[in-house]
């Protein structure tokens with residue numbers, strides 16, 4: 003069974019106040035984000051719960067949830083690395099760096115380390131093209147990456 | 161203004177259409193076909209497939225004709241080289257990953273993708289890679305097969321689920337290249353209306369599992385017919401091949417079904433080949449005059465008439481009776497009442513166990529009036545479970561036409577979600593509520609809401625809504641009212657009509673297929689066809705001859721009572737199953753056993769047929785032609801489609817009539833329409849009904865005059881003991897009965913036996929959810945599981961009728977009020 007944490011509940015209260023009652027479905031993305039942060043993924047129980055609160059079918063919640071790559075259906079590690087593979091980063095050699103990162107973490111792209119510390123996902127443009135190649139780890143952007151820089155960043159996280 | 165006209169030019173033709181029309185629909189009005197995939201006129205524009213690109217003068221880019229409103233002096237071109245190139249391009253993309261397995265695809269021959277490609281597409285593809293592979297045939301539900309490779313992600317099906325069904329059970333998952341149709345957690349997509357997605361899917365991605373690989377569509381013989389399962393009378397096409405049932409599809413008639421059918425229509429036709437069907441006539445040797453061996457149907461019909469005539473000769477016409485069916489066609493019912501009235505001289509004729517009389521004190525509205533109303537008042541009706549397509553119509557009116565819905569019911573239904581005001585009265589308090597409302601509107605007398613479960617201010621809100629209404633449609637289910645409260649409702653309707661500046665009409669929404677027709681055809685002990693009261697002996701003699709009986713006959717329940725006391729000697733039961741469907745249970749069976757002669761004319765081996773001395777087989781829908789009158793008063797033709805050597809019912813009944821008639825008086829109907837013609841002559845209100853007049857969209861008959869001036873006073877029904885609760889039986893269209901038997905494809909829709917209790921009562925009786933209990937009344941016990949909810953007010957229980965086997969009607973033994981039951985834990 004899924005339940006929102008106490009802090010999440012407080013946030014929900016604030017979020018729902020932002021929208022008129024008949025438009026409360028607008029709170030769908032913020033609520034999904036809360037779940038993703040709390041559980042490191044969004045499971046079907048949570049989708050049902052969100053649907054119940056916002057008067058949406060669970061299928062609709064799942065549809066929206068599966069549209070956005072920043073929500074995941076399986077638990078992700080403590081650090082979720084979203085590695086941009088779109089055009090600017092591509093031209094600046096992201097492929098090699100992505101492979102390097104996967105090798106360093108000893109996981110496949112899309113996978114999670116056994117200790118649940120890191121997950122590595124491909125991502126489309128994160129709107130930081132001027133600093134490509136780039137990656138996002140949880141809420142932090144890391145730009146102008148090199149292999150050495152990646153090693154150092156990953157080693158510094160605990 | 162909705163009726164403002166806009167004039168534009170499409171491919172050099174001048175077109176005038178109402179403002180707001182989409183270019184694609186405007187083109188259609190002058191026969192110009194703009195290809196589409198995602199657009200469907202009932203779903204509205206989306207603009208995701210780009211198939212409908214056209215050139216519009218003064219617009220730099222190609223435009224999607226399905227999303228663009230017509231504009232004054234717009235110049236649209238649909239066949240320029242630029243458009244053609246775009247169409248080829250779009251189709252090449254659409255086909256990029258399409259498996260092109262047309263030779264084994266059920267959609268082949270009626271596939272918009274095939275047709276568009278043929279007409280507008282490129283001859284070839286530049287795609288050199290492997291096509292994407294995906295789920296080839298998975299069950300989307302027990303009755304629908306999904307082929308993800310064929311899906312072109314047009315979103316028609318998912319938007320249908322969202323816009324029409326309004327439950328978003330079917331959605332698009334993922335995005336871009338991975339976009340796919342699915343449900344929550346891969347659950348089954350098993351709504352009541354799921355099958356329509358098969359018809360609207362423009363490719364073979366969603367197919368009818370039952371029809372899969374059975375026939376090529378072009379080999380089918382299609383009969384334009386009607387669904388025979390409920391009072392909506394939705395239009396459908398019955399596809400057959402070599403006289404075998406193949407499939408059913410929707411056949412849009414906006415005035416009736418708005419283009420949809422429910423799943424009971426699409427998959428509820430297994431009964432055509434049910435092992436439980438009565439295929440031939442039979443007689444029970446009774447040692448008496450009626451003993452004859454394996455008769456033909458014709459023989460049995462003649463013998464039936466003779467046997468009843470002999471009983472009439474011996475015991476008088478009051479000793480015989482007829483119980484008909486609201487599922488019979490107008491022709492069948494008309495002929496039966498004529499047989500019993502003119503042939504046997506009795507008015508012992510009925511078809512129902514609740515009180516009602518023909519005619520309304522206000523207009524009889526058609527279902528399409530719901531959308532043009534500004535207020536719909538639904539009384540005691542649960543369209544979702546009883547008349548599914550009415551449910552869609554009301555939902556559409558509320559969500560898309562801004563119609564306000566008020567609900568007045570003794571049980572919570574899905575309609576509450578759409579209602580601006582929902583009032584739930586106590587079970588059995590309907591009469592009192594109607595009286596209170598009538599008093600509140602008229603300002604005369606006291607609007608007394610004591611013991612109704614409704615508060616005075618709630619009643620006031622409803623009255624205010626009614627007063628503010630401009631056009632009001634009242635939808636009510638007479639079969640769900642208790643005692644004689646229908647008369648109270650009629651008074652209320654008359655009072656609503658008196659509200660100044662209100663235009664109003666009612667839709668009597670009894671669930672059965674031809675409930676309206678059965679009333680119109682005079683399958684009633686006190687009314688001749690067309691609502692002519694038996695007491696009006698002068699008109700009756702004029703219309704039906706000197707010998708026509710003018711004494712009121714026995715109602716169906718009275719006939720059972722008289723059978724029990726031995727006064728009724730012979731009964732003909734036509735497509736009804738009193739043993740299961742009448743209040744009384746075992747008592748009904750015992751009464752029928754006492755009859756000297758019980759004739760059952762039915763499609764199935766029912767519990768009642770098992771008791772019969774003579775059994776006559778009825779072909780019923782799928783085989784026999786005839787007309788039915790839907791809840792909106794619309795008469796339509798239900799074509800048979802399949803052929804059989806058994807005579808149709810109208811012929812069987814005429815055989816009986818002719819066995820009684822002198823040579824010169826014999827009837828000689830050639831087709832069912834010959835009977836329709838006689839109805840047009842003899843039944844007031846049906847004068848305009850003919851093969852020709854009902855051909856396309858059907859035609860509304862004139863409703864019978866209202867004969868309901870009688871006074872009405874609501875009564876209390878005292879509780880027999882402190883723990884007793886009032887029973888509401890809820891009828892479900894998707895119940896497990898003779899039509900949907902155990903082998904039915906819709907078995908996944910069957911419900912368990914559940915008794916719905918209010919929290920308060922559950923606490924008092926120390927019951928919790930899922931407790932196994934029996935619901936008891938007299939010596940009848942029905943097993944059920946407890947569900948605690950707000951389904952009804954304290955003091956009552958709702959027990960859905962989920963199967964013949966469950967036998968809930970056995971509990972109901974008090975026909976003049978409410979049935980009290982007790983709940984016992986087992």
Ligand code: SF4
Nearest residue numbers: 311312314315317361
């Ligand atoms: S299944 Fe059919 S209707 Fe649904 S999106 Fe795919 S092609 Fe369109």
Ligand code: SF4
Nearest residue numbers: 387390393394422425
């Ligand atoms: S709503 Fe009634 S008439 Fe229409 S398809 Fe369903 S069962 Fe048949």
Ligand code: FES
Nearest residue numbers: 086088127128130
């Ligand atoms: S392409 Fe990588 S951030 Fe835009």
Ligand code: FES
Nearest residue numbers: 207209210212226
């Ligand atoms: S039909 Fe116009 S975009 Fe699909």
